[in-house]
Amino acid sequence: MNYIYDLVLNFFSVKEDMDFYEWNQKDSILTVSKIPIFCISSFQLQEICHYDCRMDDSFLKQIENQVEGDFGSPFMCLLTDSNRVFAFEWNKDGLLLRKSSLLLDEEDAILEEAEDYSMIFLSYQKGESYPKNEPFLTRQEKKIQFCLLKGIHSLYHSHSYDVIHYLYQEIFSKKVSTKEEYSLLVEEIQNHFSKKYESLYDILMLTQ
Numbered sequence: 001m002n003y004i005y006d007l008v009l010n011f012f013s014v015k016e017d018m019d020f021y022e023w024n025q026k027d028s029i030l031t032v033s034k035i036p037i038f039c040i041s042s043f044q045l046q047e048i049c050h051y052d053c054r055m056d057d058s059f060l061k062q063i064e065n066q067v068e069g070d071f072g073s074p075f076m077c078l079l080t081d082s083n084r085v086f087a088f089e090w091n092k093d094g095l096l097l098r099k100s101s102l103l104l105d106e107e108d109a110i111l112e113e114a115e116d117y118s119m120i121f122l123s124y125q126k127g128e129s130y131p132k133n134e135p136f137l138t139r140q141e142k143k144i145q146f147c148l149l150k151g152i153h154s155l156y157h158s159h160s161y162d163v164i165h166y167l168y169q170e171i172f173s174k175k176v177s178t179k180e181e182y183s184l185l186v187e188e189i190q191n192h193f194s195k196k197y198e199s200l201y202d203i204l205m206l207t208q
Contacts, residue, residue: 001066002117004078004110007032009087011098015130019101022139030100032069035087036062037078037110039117045081048088048096052127055094059122073097078110080117085110094124137193144201145193149186151204156182163207167200 009030012018023029047053060075067076075090085107087100102110137145155163161178168181171188189197 001062002037003034004037004113005034007035007087007106008103009100011087011089011100014096014099018139020103030070032067032071034066034068035076035078036066037080037085037114037117038122039080039082039114039119040122041119042081042083044122045079045084045086047126048079048122048124049086049099051129053096053124054127055090056123057094059124060090060092060094080110080114082111082114085114141193141195141198144198145189148189148197148201148204152182152185152189167203170200170203171197
């Protein structure tokens with residue numbers, strides 16, 4: 001079995017894709033001194049990342065308690081397809097709990113080392129795909145989206161209709177009732193959020 005030593009990981013929900021540039025100081029960064037690594041096909045790596053796959057017991061037994069360092073689960077390892085590297089954490093039933101990307105320099109070093117690894121085939125039961133967030137939003141955009149929805153909700157229920165109207169006019173030109181302005185703003189920000197709506201966030205901050 002191949003191992004990687006002295007690695008920094010930052011685990012998130014399996015339904016989130018957080019690359020290293022979206023990490024921040026408030027995250028629960030883990031320092032791993034030793035972790036097993038396996039080279040698999042790009043097809044399998046994509047399935048494990050995007051589908052609810054249950055890993056076979058034989059694989060869990062192979063990696064059990066093989067990680068050393070600041071961690072929680074006994075079932076952790078790195079998987080690579082020679083293009084990307086991710087860390088995965090499973091429960092005792094083989095269900096994926098969390099995954100982590102790597103720092104860019106550490107990933108590059110591992111990819112260079114992994115060129116000599118033999119590819120293996122992992123056995124698992126493939127389930128349903130994880131829900132996709134469309135469009136993809138960065139961590140900062142998700143934060144702005146949440147603050148906008150929360151702020152607009154608060155404005156509407158505190159009867160600050162003039163601010164609601166001002167925000168509405170930044171996006172729409174059609175004249176509708178205040179209630180419809182509120183509903184259309186929420187629907188647009190919740191389902192069609194993009195970077196251009198960050199200006200609404202700036203306006204909202206000025207009103208507080």
